Amino acid sequence: MATVAGIEDKLKAAFQPIRLDIVDQSHRHAGHAGVRASVAGARAGGGTHFQVRIVAEAFAGKSRLARQRLVYAALAEEMAGDIHALALTALAPDEAES
Amino acid sequence: MTNDPVSERIQQEISANPVLLFMKGTPSFPQCGFSAAVVQILSRAGVQFKGIDVLTDPGLREGIKRFSNWPTIPQLYVKGEFIGGCDIVREMYESGELATLLTEKGLLAPAS
Numbered sequence: 001m002a003t004v005a006g007i008e009d010k011l012k013a014a015f016q017p018i019r020l021d022i023v024d025q026s027h028r029h030a031g032h033a034g035v036r037a038s039v040a041g042a043r044a045g046g047g048t049h050f051q052v053r054i055v056a057e058a059f060a061g062k063s064r065l066a067r068q069r070l071v072y073a074a075l076a077e078e079m080a081g082d083i084h085a086l087a088l089t090a091l092a093p094d095e096a097e098s
Numbered sequence: 099m100t101n102d103p104v105s106e107r108i109q110q111e112i113s114a115n116p117v118l119l120f121m122k123g124t125p126s127f128p129q130c131g132f133s134a135a136v137v138q139i140l141s142r143a144g145v146q147f148k149g150i151d152v153l154t155d156p157g158l159r160e161g162i163k164r165f166s167n168w169p170t171i172p173q174l175y176v177k178g179e180f181i182g183g184c185d186i187v188r189e190m191y192e193s194g195e196l197a198t199l200l201t202e203k204g205l206l207a208p209a210s
Binding site: 064065068069072076079080085086087088092 | 132167168169170174180182183184185186189190
């Protein structure tokens with residue numbers, strides 16, 4: 001299953017973020033069709049819905065679409081598998097309020 | 099570009115509908131919080147849109163991900179252009195960019 005630690009490792013390797021916050025929100029979606037469909041999610045009670053806030057130089061000058069595509073690409077394996085939803089905020093350093 | 103029938107259908111829908119939302123459930127009965135959020139934003143923005151329920155068609159559900167090269171649903175198209183999913187639509191709504199875009203595309207009367 002997808003874990004906060006696993007996602008953190010991949011995003012850190014891909015973007016060397018200045019700031020990275022990941023929250024597993026799967027419990028808020030328990031019983032949801034996508035969660036039931038994921039055996040791992042049902043068994044472990046987590047690992048399907050994540051909220052990510054990432055601040056990295058890599059996003060500077062890039063459109064919202066381009067930023068999300070970069071993050072999705074870094075997490076391609078997880079997006080194709082266990083992750084049902086990823087609420088994402090990707091900011092360049094000068095856009096983040098510390 | 100492709101002879102894939104699902105892609106052709108998607109392209110036809112995108113061409114025929116200026117504001118098109120690929121979503122889980124219908125605008126009246128969204129089946130997912132993220133789809134519901136985009137429906138709510140479009141309704142608040144006051145723009146007419148068509149919702150296509152991908153849950154009724156597994157081929158479409160996977161096909162739209164390939165078509166847009168985007169792994170999640172909902173997906174919003176405006177005048178043939180892929181705008182993004184829930185996060186992007188929400189950010190654009192909150193910053194006023196969504197209203198600007200819809201106005202520029204002639205889909206919304208300018209704010210008086």
